[in-house]
Amino acid sequence: MLYHPFRSELWKLFGKKRTYIGFAMFLLAQNAISLGFKFTTATAQIERVLNQNGYLGETFITAPTIAVIMMVMIAIFLLPLYSALVGGDFVAKESEDGTLRMILCRPISRWRLLTVKWLAGCVFSALLVLALGGLGLLSARLWFPWGGLFVFAPEQSIFSVFNTQDGFARYLLAQVFLIPEAVTIMTLAFMFSCFNIKPAAATILAMSVVLISFILQHIPYFRDYHNWILTYHLNIWVYIFEETIPWWRIGQSLSLLVGFNATFFMIGATVFHLRDIKS
Amino acid sequence: MMIELGGVCKRFGRRQAVDGLDLSVPAGEIFGLLGHNGAGKSTAIGMMLGQVWPDAGQVRLLGHDVFSDRYRALEKVGAIFETPAFYDYLSGWRNLEILSSFSAPTPRQRIYEVIEWVGLKGREHHLVRTYSHGMRTRLALAQALLPNPSLLILDEPGDGLDPEGIHEMRHTILRLRRELGLTLLLSSHLLSEVEQLCTRIAVLHQGRKVFEGSLKEAREHGGWWRLRTPDFNRAVAVLREAGFIHDARDGEAVRLAPPATSDQVVRHLVNAGIAVCEIAPEERSLENFYLALMHRERAAGAKAD
Numbered sequence: 001m002l003y004h005p006f007r008s009e010l011w012k013l014f015g016k017k018r019t020y021i022g023f024a025m026f027l028l029a030q031n032a033i034s035l036g037f038k039f040t041t042a043t044a045q046i047e048r049v050l051n052q053n054g055y056l057g058e059t060f061i062t063a064p065t066i067a068v069i070m071m072v073m074i075a076i077f078l079l080p081l082y083s084a085l086v087g088g089d090f091v092a093k094e095s096e097d098g099t100l101r102m103i104l105c106r107p108i109s110r111w112r113l114l115t116v117k118w119l120a121g122c123v124f125s126a127l128l129v130l131a132l133g134g135l136g137l138l139s140a141r142l143w144f145p146w147g148g149l150f151v152f153a154p155e156q157s158i159f160s161v162f163n164t165q166d167g168f169a170r171y172l173l174a175q176v177f178l179i180p181e182a183v184t185i186m187t188l189a190f191m192f193s194c195f196n197i198k199p200a201a202a203t204i205l206a207m208s209v210v211l212i213s214f215i216l217q218h219i220p221y222f223r224d225y226h227n228w229i230l231t232y233h234l235n236i237w238v239y240i241f242e243e244t245i246p247w248w249r250i251g252q253s254l255s256l257l258v259g260f261n262a263t264f265f266m267i268g269a270t271v272f273h274l275r276d277i278k279s
Numbered sequence: 280m281m282i283e284l285g286g287v288c289k290r291f292g293r294r295q296a297v298d299g300l301d302l303s304v305p306a307g308e309i310f311g312l313l314g315h316n317g318a319g320k321s322t323a324i325g326m327m328l329g330q331v332w333p334d335a336g337q338v339r340l341l342g343h344d345v346f347s348d349r350y351r352a353l354e355k356v357g358a359i360f361e362t363p364a365f366y367d368y369l370s371g372w373r374n375l376e377i378l379s380s381f382s383a384p385t386p387r388q389r390i391y392e393v394i395e396w397v398g399l400k401g402r403e404h405h406l407v408r409t410y411s412h413g414m415r416t417r418l419a420l421a422q423a424l425l426p427n428p429s430l431l432i433l434d435e436p437g438d439g440l441d442p443e444g445i446h447e448m449r450h451t452i453l454r455l456r457r458e459l460g461l462t463l464l465l466s467s468h469l470l471s472e473v474e475q476l477c478t479r480i481a482v483l484h485q486g487r488k489v490f491e492g493s494l495k496e497a498r499e500h501g502g503w504w505r506l507r508t509p510d511f512n513r514a515v516a517v518l519r520e521a522g523f524i525h526d527a528r529d530g531e532a533v534r535l536a537p538p539a540t541s542d543q544v545v546r547h548l549v550n551a552g553i554a555v556c557e558i559a560p561e562e563r564s565l566e567n568f569y570l571a572l573m574h575r576e577r578a579a580g581a582k583a584d
Contacts, residue, residue: 004380011377015369098364102422104330105432106381107353113381276291277330279321279360 002116005108009120013086019124022082023131029078030139033070038143050150055161062147064167066140067133068174068241072153074132075178075237080210083182086124087189088202090117091272096198104277114194114269121190125182133175151241160243170240177237177250180257184234185210187261191268196275233257280342281306281430281462282327287336289322289486296322298486300336304464304479306429309456311477312466313569319486320466324434327464328358341429354382357423361435363415367408371399371418374407379425389425397421397451413444420451424459431455432464437472445472452476474565482569484576498562502535507557508548517551518544532561 013019037043046065047057091114094100103113149167151160162170189206193199213231216222226232233253239246282304289297297319304310314320325331326338329345329352338345343352365374372390379385394403397417402410410418416436423431433452437445449472455461467473473480480497482490490497502525508514515527523539535544545555563571 004384008377008380011369011373012366015366015373017368098360098362099366101330101360102364102378103381105328105353105356105358105423106378106426107350108381109349274332276325276332278325279362 002112002119005113005116006119009116010123013120013124018089019086021085022078022128023135025078025082026074026128026132027135027139029074030067030070030136031142033073034066034139034143037066037069037140046150046152049152050161053159055150060148060150060161061144062149062167063137063140063144064147064149064164064171065151066144067136068149068151068171070136070140071132071174071178072238074136075181075235076214079128079132079178079182080185081207082128083125083185084189084203084206084210087121087186088193088204088206089199090121090190091193091268092195092197092199092202093193095196095277098279101277101279110273111269114265114272118187118190118265121186122183125186126179129175129178129182132178133171137171149241153238153241156235156238156242158238158242160241174237174240177240180254181234181237184230184257184261184264187264187268188230191264194268194272194275227256230260233260280304281308281340282310282464283337283339284323284327285337285339287323287326287338288334289319289326289331290334291322295486297326297333297483300483300486300488302481302488302491304462306462307456307460308479309452309463309465309477311473311480312464312483313470313473313480314483315573317485318483320483321434322486323483324358324432324464324466327432328356329353355426355429356432357426357428357430358432359416359419359423359434359436361438363419363422365407365415365418367406369407370404371407371410371414371421372403374418375403375422375425378422382426385425389427393421393424396424412439413447416440416444416448428461430462430464432466434466435468436465437467437469445469448472449476470564470566470569480565482572484573485580489576490572494565497565497568499560502537503532503561503563504535504541504544505531505557505559505561506533506544506555507531508553508555510553514548514553514555517548517553521547523547 043061046061050057050060091100094103146164148164149162149171151158185206188209189202192202192205195202210231213229217226217229217231222229233256236250236253239250280303282302284300284302287297287300300319300323312320312323322331326333327340327345329349340352340356345352366377375390394400397420399414399417399421402414407415407418437448440448452463452465453476456463465473465477474494477494479493481488506514511530515524515533518524518533523536523544524533525536526534541558545558548555
């Protein structure tokens with residue numbers, strides 16, 4: 001019952017050029033960062049940190065290590081932007097263009113329509129994350145050798161080194177746990193998109209919520225309220241790089257993210273259901 | 280009944296867009312919905328398609344409530360709007376596949392048939408952004424016909440079309456009724472088109488229905504009769520005295536005072552010794568009828584204020 005409308009949503013989504021902005025920017029950004037690491041002294045600092053901790057630093061200046069460093073920064077800044085850009089388009093752009101009115105002449109219910117749109121958004125979010133991981137690794141591999149993985153994330157108190165095989169496995173697993181971040185931000189923008197506003201406004205509102213949440217998360221005085229802060233739960237993928245993966249912490253954040261997503265979707269769907277769709 | 284609206288009301292903020300609208304459109308008709316901009320036509324159509332929530336009243340299409348049984352009410356309904364919007368970056372064919380997927384899976388053969396019927400064959404795989412206005416209108420018609428509808432709702436379909444496009448649209452609407460046996464609801468500003476196409480009309484003014492009837496009734500509306508007699512002034516005086524007429528004008532027209540009938544008038548004049556050469560209901564153009572109706576409504580509104 002949902003298959004054909006869902007397929008249609010994918011055709012619409014992947015038929016537009018702006019859907020690919022995120023993929024193109026990842027490619028550009030990751031190549032630029034890789035070149036930066038290759039032709040500056042940045043890698044020397046990584047080596048120094050490793051050497052000071054008793055490791056042979058140069059063996060960890062590898063494609064996976066550079067790819068993870070890039071992933072951290074891109075996951076904080078670029079991934080939310082492109083997820084919000086697409087999520088903000090889903091309903092608001094169709095409403096602005098007038099195609100929503102064409103669809104709503106059809107017997108499909110508004111709830112079902114939103115469900116297939118959201119599912120298409122989840123597919124996009126997953127592909128965006130996989131592109132981020134895949135293109136990052138490819139860009140880094142152009143300039144750095146394959147090998148072990150070193151991850152340093154002071155905020156999460158992570159200092160880990162892995163051999164080639166384990167490092168690659170952790171890298172792949174981290175991609176899977178980055179998907180909820182992209183989906184959640186997409187759903188947040190999707191919720192705003194259901195209001196009677198322009199698509200750009202939906203994207204900006206979603207990004208504002210993410211940035212305000214990020215700011216609150218980094219004000220030390222709010223540490224006791226971390227569980228209430230959205231971005232605190234978005235970075236669960238970083239914990240995959242702990243020597244012993246804290247599954248309880250990941251599970252706790254995942255369950256809260258499910259709640260956030262359900263809340264965003266329900267608010268958006270309720271607003272959309274009550275709206276009058278006019279020309 | 281294909282369309283039934285009962286006591287439908289809708290308010291946007293302080294503006295009453297539709298006020299107690301009752302409407303019935305039986306199968307097989309081309310029904311015209313007339314009114315100025317902001318009269319409530321598009322809001323009424325929006326409620327018929329379940330896009331606008333009524334504050335009160337009931338909206339039924341094909342015997343099913345649009346809001347509680349949306350699927351069955353809209354399953355066999357097609358609609359075209361004044362500016363049909365498509366996914367311009369996709370082909371016409373892909374647009375049809377997408378829009379039909381929100382009704383039910385549509386076989387490729389059906390899409391081919393409809394494309395051929397509307398005359399888009401050979402251009403269906405081109406991007407919609409390369410289509411002319413006329414081709415977009417045909418694509419809009421194609422998407423409306425895909426679910427094999429019994430009822431087609433056309434909201435200002437002639438807007439933005441050149442005279443040739445309007446001629447084509449009129450021809451198509453007649454084909455739809457003749458070849459496919461559809462019931463059509465046509466909302467339009469083009470009174471001449473409505474006059475040529477519609478069997479019945481309703482006129483909306485400030486959200487209220489101020490007239491509903493056949494075109495013949497509309498043309499005769501007002502009770503004016505053409506009266507040719509050798510002494511018109513005397514005839515008017517005699518008829519006024521008898522209470523048979525309300526008004527007279529132009530030396531050739533009288534407005535009967537109900538329940539007076541034409542045969543009573545003739546009999547009375549002949550008895551008074553006045554010959555009657557001709558008496559016939561005065562038929563007005565739809566435009567004249569519409570303008571007179573609007574004038575009357577505005578005057579009534581001003582008086583009420």
